Amino acid sequence: MASYHLSVKTVKRSVGRTATAAAAYRAGECLSCEREGRVHDYTRKQGIEDAFILVPTGAPEWASDRAGLWNAAEARETRKNSVTAREWELALPSDISVEGRAALARDFAQALVDRYGIAADVALHAPHREGDQRNHHAHILTTTRVLSADGLTDKTRILDAAKTGGAEIEDMRGLWAQMQNHALERAGLEARVDHRSLEDQRAAALERGEELVAMTLDRDPEIKLGPAANAMERKARRMAEHNGTDYTPVTQRGAQVHGVRQQRSLMADLLERMVQARNIYMAAREADASRLSAATEAARALFSGAGAKDFAASFSRAYQGKEAERQRVLAAEQAQAREVERLAALEAERAQFIEQIARAWQDSRELDDGDLSEERQRALISEVDAAADRFGCEFADIAGPANARANEIKDERVQALELERELSRGIDDGYGL
DSSP: OOOOOEEEEEEEGGGTOOHHHHHHHHHTOEEEETTTTEEEEOTTOOOEEEEEEEOOTTOOGGGGSHHHHHHHHHHHOOSTTOEEEEEEEEEOOTTSOHHHHHHHHHHHHHHHHHHHOOOEEEEEEOOOTTSOTTOOEEEEEEOSEEEETTEEEEEOGGGTSHHHHHHHHHHHHHHHHHHHHHHHHHTTOOOOOOOSOHHHHHHHHHHTTOHHHHHHTOSOOOOOOOHHHHHHHHHHHHHHHHHTOOOOOOSHHHHHHHHHHHHHHHHHHHHHHHHHHHHHHHHHHHTTOOHHHHHHHHHHHHHSSTTHHHHHHHHHHHHHHHHHHHHHHHHHHHHHHHHHHHHHHHHHHHHHHHHHHHHHHHHHHTOSOHHHHHHHHHHHHHHHHHHHHHHTSOHHHHHHHHHHHHHHHHHHHHHHHHHHHHHHHHHHTTOOO
16 A cells, blocks of 8 residues: 655754764765764664665766765855755655665655755665564655755755745655656556645545545544554564454554554445446436436445445444444543542542541640540541541641641631630720620
């Protein structure tokens, strides 16, 4: 299955990166960085299928040498925060040959060279042995300055400026989709890619009046699994194939990706059947069949024929899976709500308990009988200890606030007593009501 990916990144000195190190890593070579005085040795790196450099016509000979090109790019920049290279990362179709992928990457890199007058260092990477085995990709490292017979000259401001950079990259994204689709077509494959978002594709389909196509695009975008989850899912698929059972995702991300792929496959099948049914209906009407007869023939095409049983079963499973996921999410939300309520009730109970303990503790302080005071305080400490277990907290989480509140109660009582005395003196002096 073809997939679209093109991302553009920069190699910045401000984050400690160099063009020489980036080029050495992507090509799996050993390059000396003259500016840093360091050697970047990545000759042990595996999975590099090809690496080559493309330059504009008339460029100096040193520009075709990897060390010469990127040391010149580093030397040309003088600022501490300079951008010394730009990287274009491409996903290559796994369905076409190694030679086809190399030609495709070369053609796109040549388009960059021709459009911007820059040098392009291309490295083709095979999928990581622990990752998705369809993940063939290319890294194209380009200079940020025009390369001419005089060397590296002007900055490619059109790619950096806020007004033009986004539009330029969007144009190149469209070009990459077009080139990839041509390569798929030449290979005799039906798969196609689109660089636009699902929302934009759906809006365009509706604008063209293609409601059925728009319906297939009304789905969630596929997320990336990541190396760890991908390895677990590949192992689960191998085990399912070995045991002759249906593959069941073992990670949450795997389940999301599997669900989106199922949805996409079902919608594509539905679209094909609906187009076939519509064509049968129109042909029957042109042959003077009644609307009912034509509709009957169309319905048969939609719900019968090769694969119809599996098609219906797939829709049933998809619905059941969607409903199960909805119920799971609903149950999780309800459980979360119950937990929030439980914690709120527990916190309210703990606050009430702290208030009771604080008042009881202050009462024990005010007893004239020292032995009785100590006995009550020991009992209160036991209560706090037991309550800490009940509330799932530490002893100090209750004792600390209770002590602080007891001191507040003490101050409140002292103030109340002083006020009572003041009022009493006022009455004795004849100033009362």
